[in-house]
Amino acid sequence: MTLTGRGASTIRTVYESENRFEFLAPNLGWLGEDRLLLARSRFAAGDVFGLDRFGVVQVQLPAADAPGSEPPTSTSYLFPTQQELKDFATCADGDYTLLVSTRNDGGLELSRWAGSGEPEPLFVLPANLSRTFVCWQAPDPVAAP
Secondary structure (H helix, E strand, C coil): CCCCCCCCCCCCCCCCCCCCEEEEEEEEEEECCCCCEEEEEEEEECCCCCCEEEEEEECCCCCCCCCCCCCCCCEECCCCCCCCCEEEEECCCCCCCEEEEEECCCCEEEEEEECCCCEEEEECCCCCCCCCCCCCCCCCCCCCC
């Protein structure tokens, strides 16, 4: 990744996984010009090749005019055991990310994540729906009449 601004020529780590079995893939999305959203994954257990997307991380990159020594910051949400991220869509307004995840009962759920804390469940999805493609704006329930 190439950053612009004061620290552009400095090679720096923007995220470090917690262990050697974790990696950031396959989902990636931009939130504005300086935030990345990525799936936290590991190889699934068993004989069949697969991924276990067990969490989501938001990485805040330094501003272009920030000193080269300013480190990137990140916040994560790890799904409870037996739940998994299926997909996400970053919203154009930059405030929320829509997440599609499995539920404890095996169903799917659409939730909204603000980049910290737990995602806010919005509604249950049909079992055969596991991808999201577009999110222009996820309304804020506090601002709604």
